[in-house]
Amino acid sequence: MKRLAFLFLFLAIVLTASAERVKVRLFSNNNIEALYVSFDLGLYDLYSGDSLLLEASLGEGMTVELIPSTAGVKVSVNSYEYGTYKQVILRATDTACIMCLNPKGVKQRTYEGNLVVSAFDARNLRIINDVDFETYLAGVVQSEIYGQQSDIFRIQATISRTWALRNMGKHRADGFNFCDYVHCQAYQNRCIRPDIMLGTMQSSGETIVDADGKLIDTPFHSNSGGETANSEDVWRSALPYLRSVQDTFSFRMRQSNWTKVIPKDKWLNYFAKTHKLNIQDAEVRNTLLTFEQPHRKAKILGVPLTRVRTDFKLKSTFFSVTTDAKSGDVVLNGHGYGHGVGLSQEGTIRMVSLGIAYDSIIRHYYTGASVHKDENVSERYVEHFVTEISKIIEEDKANPGKVKSKKDDWLGKLFRVRDRMDREEEFDATKQEMESDWKIEW
Numbered sequence: 001m002k003r004l005a006f007l008f009l010f011l012a013i014v015l016t017a018s019a020e021r022v023k024v025r026l027f028s029n030n031n032i033e034a035l036y037v038s039f040d041l042g043l044y045d046l047y048s049g050d051s052l053l054l055e056a057s058l059g060e061g062m063t064v065e066l067i068p069s070t071a072g073v074k075v076s077v078n079s080y081e082y083g084t085y086k087q088v089i090l091r092a093t094d095t096a097c098i099m100c101l102n103p104k105g106v107k108q109r110t111y112e113g114n115l116v117v118s119a120f121d122a123r124n125l126r127i128i129n130d131v132d133f134e135t136y137l138a139g140v141v142q143s144e145i146y147g148q149q150s151d152i153f154r155i156q157a158t159i160s161r162t163w164a165l166r167n168m169g170k171h172r173a174d175g176f177n178f179c180d181y182v183h184c185q186a187y188q189n190r191c192i193r194p195d196i197m198l199g200t201m202q203s204s205g206e207t208i209v210d211a212d213g214k215l216i217d218t219p220f221h222s223n224s225g226g227e228t229a230n231s232e233d234v235w236r237s238a239l240p241y242l243r244s245v246q247d248t249f250s251f252r253m254r255q256s257n258w259t260k261v262i263p264k265d266k267w268l269n270y271f272a273k274t275h276k277l278n279i280q281d282a283e284v285r286n287t288l289l290t291f292e293q294p295h296r297k298a299k300i301l302g303v304p305l306t307r308v309r310t311d312f313k314l315k316s317t318f319f320s321v322t323t324d325a326k327s328g329d330v331v332l333n334g335h336g337y338g339h340g341v342g343l344s345q346e347g348t349i350r351m352v353s354l355g356i357a358y359d360s361i362i363r364h365y366y367t368g369a370s371v372h373k374d375e376n377v378s379e380r381y382v383e384h385f386v387t388e389i390s391k392i393i394e395e396d397k398a399n400p401g402k403v404k405s406k407k408d409d410w411l412g413k414l415f416r417v418r419d420r421m422d423r424e425e426e427f428d429a430t431k432q433e434m435e436s437d438w439k440i441e442w
């Protein structure tokens with residue numbers, strides 16, 4: 001009983017302490033006709049709305065089956081059918097809980113936090129992950145950028161945090177904060193890499209602000225091709241911090257260059273039919289066949305390049321036109337990948353590898369902006385966590401084979417570090433009693 005009382009105390013304090021949670025719709029790009037949930041770590045409660053159906057008994061070896069119907073969600077646990085409910089909640093009993101989601105016909109993923117499931121209709125589940133904001137963010141960083149150095153992840157985390165804080169209400173009408181797709185930010189799994197956790201932790205409390213201290217819009221793209229774009233050349237508004245800048249750091253990376261071959265007739269007829277250009281006019285024709293962009297332009301003969309990019313599914317608007325001498329086809333020689341506004345991810349990866357400071361990198365891409373550190377985020381907490389994760393990464397490097405085979409071990413270790421810090425911050429008074437009662441190692 002005493003143990004149970006502590007459990008409730010622990011949960012109550014943790015839940016109020018971690019008020020910064022977000023609701024993210026998962027598999028938002030798919031129709032989910034059935035979802036099977038298994039449990040990799042920790043125990044979960046099962047609720048139907050507010051009613052507790054199963055207390056702390058969903059764990060390893062259990063599978064929850066969720067099927068949509070017009071009446072709600074049909075729930076079975078290890079093939080035993082519980083009933084059909086409007087809303088089903090799988091609630092984590094601790095911060096160290098991991099569930100594995102296996103939707104029918106879609107690749108499985110793992111997530112932390114709680115799961116709230118209802119039915120859109122008889123053929124599609126609405127699956128929401130109710131999760132700690134920073135845990136969500138680490139998952140976003142893992143989905144949005146590649147790389148090896150923690151500063152890369154620190155920058156992506158700061159950008160993604162700034163974006164998320166500005167866009168908390170994006171899906172308010174739908175009853176959640178974000179979807180897990182690029183419409184918001186990709187969140188394709190929980191974070192499983194310690195170097196990404198480290199970078200996200202290092203960026204704790206950091207956001208990007210303008211000269212007035214306001215959160216800025218933080219668009220990013222894969223590769224600028226050597227020069228970023230002005231915001232008004234891609235979208236409508238001219239923002240002072242989204243200016244075109246020279247970006248040689250984006251050269252010689254995976255997405256630096258591309259080519260696309262298009263039949264000459266198709267290219268010319270597109271401008272004639274869709275944009276009413278007179279392609280019989282020699283000057284018009286010549287411009288369309290020899291267009292060049294020594295620097296980024298916004299239009300070709302008055303036609304927005306963003307429109308051309310969409311219609312021909314081009315990697316970027318930053319291209320020049322030549323004609324293949326043999327076939328006579330039009331060849332587009334392009335640079336970069338993405339809209340080109342704001343931060344170039346591959347430019348960032350290159351700058352970090354050159355040892356350029358992370359805040360200088362952010363200032364390079366967001367003109368006149370700066371990194372703001374929230375003073376309410378405890379330095380001690382961050383420092384401790386960063387030290388612990390760094391140790392795990394060092395161990396990983398020293399014994400790669402061993403650690404790889406014991407992947408779950410270091411994941412567990414990361415969770416234990418985080419839990420311990422949560423408890424140290426909040427539980428000094430009860431720490432002694434918990435030690436003797438729960439045999440917890442601090």
Ligand SMILES: [Zn+2]
Pocket residue numbers: 170171178179180181183184185
């Ligand atoms: Zn969205």
